[in-house]
Structure formats: structure tokens, C-alpha cells
Amino acid sequence: MEISRRKPLEPIRHNTLQQQVYRRIRENLADGQFKPGEILTIRELAAQLGTSVMPVREALHKLTVEQVLDLTPNRSVRVPTLTPEKFAEICDARMIIEGNLARLAAQRADDADLARIDAANHEFGAAKVARDPMLLLQKNREFHFAIYEAAHQPTLMNMIEPLWVRCGPSTFTLFDELGPEQIRKSATNPHRAVVEAIRGRRAAEAQQAIIADIRATSERYQKHFEKARALDRRAGA
Amino acid sequence: MEISRRKPLEPIRHNTLQQQVYRRIRENLADGQFKPGEILTIRELAAQLGTSVMPVREALHKLTVEQVLDLTPNRSVRVPTLTPEKFAEICDARMIIEGNLARLAAQRADDADLARIDAANHEFGAAKVARDPMLLLQKNREFHFAIYEAAHQPTLMNMIEPLWVRCGPSTFTLFDELGPEQIRKSATNPHRAVVEAIRGRRAAEAQQAIIADIRATSERYQKHFEKARALDRRAGA
DNA sequence: ATCTGTTATCTGTGATCACAGTACCAGCCC
DNA sequence: GGGCTGGTACTGTGATCACAGATAACAGAT
Numbered sequence: 001m002e003i004s005r006r007k008p009l010e011p012i013r014h015n016t017l018q019q020q021v022y023r024r025i026r027e028n029l030a031d032g033q034f035k036p037g038e039i040l041t042i043r044e045l046a047a048q049l050g051t052s053v054m055p056v057r058e059a060l061h062k063l064t065v066e067q068v069l070d071l072t073p074n075r076s077v078r079v080p081t082l083t084p085e086k087f088a089e090i091c092d093a094r095m096i097i098e099g100n101l102a103r104l105a106a107q108r109a110d111d112a113d114l115a116r117i118d119a120a121n122h123e124f125g126a127a128k129v130a131r132d133p134m135l136l137l138q139k140n141r142e143f144h145f146a147i148y149e150a151a152h153q154p155t156l157m158n159m160i161e162p163l164w165v166r167c168g169p170s171t172f173t174l175f176d177e178l179g180p181e182q183i184r185k186s187a188t189n190p191h192r193a194v195v196e197a198i199r200g201r202r203a204a205e206a207q208q209a210i211i212a213d214i215r216a217t218s219e220r221y222q223k224h225f226e227k228a229r230a231l232d233r234r235a236g237a
Numbered sequence: 238m239e240i241s242r243r244k245p246l247e248p249i250r251h252n253t254l255q256q257q258v259y260r261r262i263r264e265n266l267a268d269g270q271f272k273p274g275e276i277l278t279i280r281e282l283a284a285q286l287g288t289s290v291m292p293v294r295e296a297l298h299k300l301t302v303e304q305v306l307d308l309t310p311n312r313s314v315r316v317p318t319l320t321p322e323k324f325a326e327i328c329d330a331r332m333i334i335e336g337n338l339a340r341l342a343a344q345r346a347d348d349a350d351l352a353r354i355d356a357a358n359h360e361f362g363a364a365k366v367a368r369d370p371m372l373l374l375q376k377n378r379e380f381h382f383a384i385y386e387a388a389h390q391p392t393l394m395n396m397i398e399p400l401w402v403r404c405g406p407s408t409f410t411l412f413d414e415l416g417p418e419q420i421r422k423s424a425t426n427p428h429r430a431v432v433e434a435i436r437g438r439r440a441a442e443a444q445q446a447i448i449a450d451i452r453a454t455s456e457r458y459q460k461h462f463e464k465a466r467a468l469d470r471r472a473g474a
Numbered sequence: 475a476t477c478t479g480t481t482a483t484c485t486g487t488g489a490t491c492a493c494a495g496t497a498c499c500a501g502c503c504c
Numbered sequence: 505g506g507g508c509t510g511g512t513a514c515t516g517t518g519a520t521c522a523c524a525g526a527t528a529a530c531a532g533a534t
Contacts, residue, residue: 014495016312016517018298041485052519057486058298061255065299067395074526075253075486093392096337155330158304159396251525253487278515289489294516311496312516 017051022059024049029068029079030141030165031134032172036081040069066162082170084225090163091218095211097160098144103207104151106198113150114199120146121195133175143191147198147210171217174224190216254288259296261286266305266316267378267402268371269409273318277306303399319407321462327400328455332448334397335381339431339447341388343440350387351436357383358432370412380428384435384447408454411461427453 025045028034046056060077063069070080082090105113120143127139141164148157190213197206262282265271283293297314300306307317319327342350357380364376378401385394427450434443 018517043485053486054518054520058295061295062299062302065302073251076526077486089390089392093390093396096393097334100333153326153330155326155400156333159330163392255487280515290516291488291490313496314516 016055018055018058021045021049021051021055022062025059025063026068026165029063030168031137032168032175034079034169036079036169036173038079039072040077040079042077066165068162068165079169080166082167084222087167087170087221088218090167091214091221094160094163095214097156097163098148098214099207099211101148101151101153101156101160102194102198102210103203104153105147106201106203106206108152109150109198113146117143117146117150117195117198121191124191137172137175147194150198170221174221177224177228253292255292255295258282258286258288258292259299262296262300263305263402266300267405268375269405269412271316271406273316273406273410275316276309277314277316279314303402305399305402316406317403319404321459324404324407324458325455327404328451328458331397331400332451334393334400335385335451336444336448338385338388338390338393338397339435340440340444341390342384343435343438343443345389346387346435350383354380354383354387354432354435358428361428374409374412384431387435407458411458414461414465 040060042053042056042060046053049056060069064071064077070078072078109117120139124139124143127135145157148160151157190209193209194206194213197209277297279290279293279297283290286293297306301308301314307315309315346354357376361376361380364372382394385397388394427446430446431443431450434446
């Protein structure tokens with residue numbers, strides 16, 4: 001019978017409003033659409049999204065659990081402003097976890113994983129040519145997570161994801177003030193080293209390469225912050 | 238003036254219902270008060286806690302973000318049943334993170350930290366004598382986190398906390414079926430090794446000692462699960 | 475003119491209500 | 505008697521309402 005040979009309809013996924021709101025805000029956060037220090041009010045977001053306050057309220061509270069958003073003493077919700085010390089601390093945590101994920105990836109990646117990593121790296125290269133800064137950030141994230149997928153350690157991988165979101169607003173402002181050229185230049189070398197180490201099954205080398213990549217980001221942020229502080233001091237004097 | 242010398246009143250902390258509900262459920266989860274596989278319904282919890290459904294609803298959703306609770310396709314919320322594979326995976330993640338925290342603690346602990354670690358270890362010893370299994374679990378947790386506090390890395394420390402909560406229900410049932418004596422015996426040696434390594438500033442040794450402790454837990458769980466499965470098979474045949 | 479006390483507006487919180495989807499169970503037909 | 509079908513009770517979701525706390529602008533007093 002014709003009808004029985006037809007593929008079964010794939011089940012429609014049933015997104016609650018709350019989940020959609022949660023994801024939307026989270027994405028915009030990771031992409032730097034919200035500025036550090038900005039206060040998010042439930043009613044305003046609800047008006048923008050065209051929902052009642054209820055789904056927004058739950059989404060914001062969920063984001064505070066991940067420490068992606070701050071809960072002020074007045075219970076209002078704000079995009080955190082990362083001090084350079086805090087940013088460095090998060091980068092230290094990232095070096096430990098992501099370094100280990102890269103190490104595991106070098107040990108465990110199968111052919112499909114390697115293909116995905118290559119594809120992600122290729123797309124990243126294409127984004128570099130396109131000179132679209134937002135796209136570049138996005139493809140960089142996808143490249144990193146292609147590697148972490150290959151580690152086959154979902155627990156750890158899910159744990160670093162919020163760290164990326166937390167860094168989103170700050171890295172975006174850094175990115176914005178620095179201009180895309182410098183980022184592009186500095187992001188080239190570490191990526192190649194990681195891919196080669198993983199393909200060659202050199203676990204320790206892959207770990208070190210990822211750590212070097214994150215350290216570069218961290219130091220870039222510190223340097224930029226010092227420069228900004230020096231400018232402030234000069235302006236104040 | 239007398240009045241100006243008086244210490245300023247410490248601000249009263251202002252717990253919302255939702256926060257209280259969240260913490261209460263979380264604690265009960267970590268202490269094994271809920272069984273794996275149990276379904277938590279909003280209205281029943283609200284009735285038990287004497288609140289409306291609203292605070293419970295938000296608390297449960299927050300717990301699903303940490304993956305402390307599972308969201309079933311019907312959107313009901315359930316205490317996850319950890320397969321032995323998943324439990325092992327979580328333990329692998331814990332070894333990496335907690336091992337590094339112990340390493341950092343050995344490098345960074347100051348005198349106050351060391352005093353707190355000793356105190357926690359002492360309380361743990363007292364709990365062993367008291368033969369109260371629940372107290373023993375709680376003091377074990379406090380001992381571990383006294384060490385992780387000393388690492389001065391709040392980002393990483395906050396990240397492992399949910400892992401402990403996730404393991405809570407499963408370890409409690411293991412604990413329950415195994416009897417307190419075996420746990421007590423096996424928990425003795427690693428603790429002393431960790432403390433001595435930290436006091437002696439031997440970072441790598443502290444890391445290895447914590448890893449050994451977690452590995453012992455992991456293997457104990459695996460062994461117990463295999464035995465339970467063998468029993469099931471015999472009963473089924 | 476500055477400081478203080480008040481008021482008006484706004485924000486988050488919690489309760490209640492209405493609705494849609496699910497699960498469970500009894501009763502019916504084969 | 506077993507499998508299907510129908511209904512009923514229940515669950516989570518989202519909207520609306522009521523309220524308490526906070527902020528900020530304003531008016532009054534010193």
C-alpha cells in the first residue's frame with residue numbers, strides 16, 4: 001500500500017512559550033545583544049515579545065540559576081558586569097574544563113566527529129573572509145563545541161556552555177571596541193594547532209592548544225581593560 | 238556618644254517564598270529524601286509546603302535548568318534515575334573538576350582555610366562515631382566543600398555543586414542498601430591523604446587523592462549495580 | 475538652598491482562574 | 505475474556521488580578 005510506505009510524520013515539537021522566551025533571551029545574551037549592567041524588566045520584555053509576564057518571569061529566573069543574569073537585592077534582574085578579575089577567573093575555569101574536553105576529544109573522536117570539526121573549522125575560515133564580526137563569533141563558538149562534542153562527555157560540555165553565555169556581553173563589547181581585524185588575526189593560529197593535535201591523537205598537545213587559545217582571550221581582555229582604565233584616569237585628571 | 242559606637246544593625250535578608258521552596262527541595266534532593274524516578278507534581282508539593290502553586294512551579298523549573306530534575310515529554314518533572322553509565326560519566330566530570338580544585342587548594346589555602354578544613358574533617362570523624370548515616374553524608378559533603386572553598390575559585394566550585402545534588406538520590410539509595418559500616422570504612426583513608434597533601438602543599442598529590450576518593454565512589458556504585466542486576470536476573474529466571 | 479518626609483508610579487511576587495493536553499479507568503463491543 | 509473506546513479527573517501552562525516593596529520626583533520645613 002502506498003500509504004504505509006510513506007515515512008511516519010515526525011512528531012511536532014511542542015515548545016512552551018516559556019522555553020521559547022528562555023532560548024531567545026539566552027541567544028541574544030550570548031551574541032552580545034544586551035549590554036553589561038543593563039536591567040531587564042519583566043513587563044518590558046513581555047511587551048517586546050508579545051507575551052504575558054508569566055513566561056518571561058520564569059525564563060529570567062532560570063537564567064539567574066546559571067548565573068547568566070544577576071539578581072539584585074531589589075530582586076530586579078540585571079546583565080552582570082564582569083570585573084577583569086571575574087573574567088580572568090571564568091577563563092581559568094574554562095581552561096581547566098575545555099582543556100580536558102579537548103584532551104578527551106583527541107582520545108575519543110571518531111570519523112564523524114573529525115568530519116564535523118573540519119566542517120566547523122572551514123565555516124570559521126569562511127566567516128573570516130566575510131568580515132562579519134557577529135558571524136565570526138558565532139562560528140568560533142560552533143568550532144569549539146564541535147570539539148567538545150567529540151569528547152563524548154555531555155556532563156562537562158553542558159557545564160561550560162553557561163560560561164560562554166556569561167562571557168558573551170563582555171566579549172562582545174571588547175570585540176566592538178577592538179575592531180574585527182585584530183580578533184581575526186589572533187584567532188587563526190590556535191585553531192589549526194588544535195585540529196592537528198586531535199587528528200594526530202596527541203591528547204596533551206590538544207589540551208595545551210585549547211588552553212593557549214583561552215589564555216589569549218583572557219589576556220586580551222585584561223590588556224584592553226587596563227588601557228581603558230588608563231584612559232579614564234587621564235580623562236579624570 | 239554611646240549610640241554611634243554601636244554596631245550597625247545587619248540588614249535583614251528578605252527571602253521570597255520561591256527561594257525558600259527552591260532551597261528546601263534542593264536540600265531534600267541532596268539528602269536523598271526523594272527517590273529516583275519519583276514524579277513531583279506542583280500541586281502536591283504546594284499543598285505539602287503550604288503555598289500556592291506559583292513558587293513551586295518556578296522552583297521546579299529552576300531545578301531542571303541545573304539538570305537536577307528531569308523534564309519529561311509531558312512536561313511533568315521527575316527525579317532522574319541515573320544509569321550506571323551516566324553515574325560514571327558524572328563521576329568522571331567530578332574527578333576532573335574536583336581534582337583541580339584540590340590542586341588549587343593545596344597551592345592557595347591560607348591559615349583560615351586550613352583551619353576550616355581541619356574542623357570539617359574533625360566533624361566528619363565525630364559523625365562516623367555517631368553512626369548516623371544521614372549525618373555522615375552531610376559531613377562528608379561539608380568536608381569536600383571546605384577544601385574547594387580553599388581553592389578560591391568560586392566559578393568552578395559553584396559548577397560542581399549541582400553534580401552533588403544530582404548524585405544525591407542515587408548515592409542515598411546505594412548507601413541505604415549497603416549499610417553504613419562499609420561506607421564508613423571506605424571513607425576513612427582518602428580524607429586523611431587529602432588533608433596531609435594540602436597541608437604539605439603537594440598539589441599533584443592532593444589532586445590524585447581526591448580523584449581516588451571519587452573513583453572509589455564510582456566503582457562502588459558500579460559494583461553494587463552489577464550485583465543488583467545479577468539478582469534481578471536470577472529472580473526473573 | 476539643602477534636607478527630609480510624602481506621594482505617585484513602577485516592579486516583582488504570589489494567588490486564582492481558565493484552558494488544553496494527558497493519563498487513567500470503566501464500560502462496551504468483538 | 506481481551507482490546508478498544510469513551511469519559512473523567514488531573515496536570516502543567518498562561519493570563520489576570522491584588523499587593524507589598526522600591527524608586528524617584530515633589531513639596532514642605534529648617
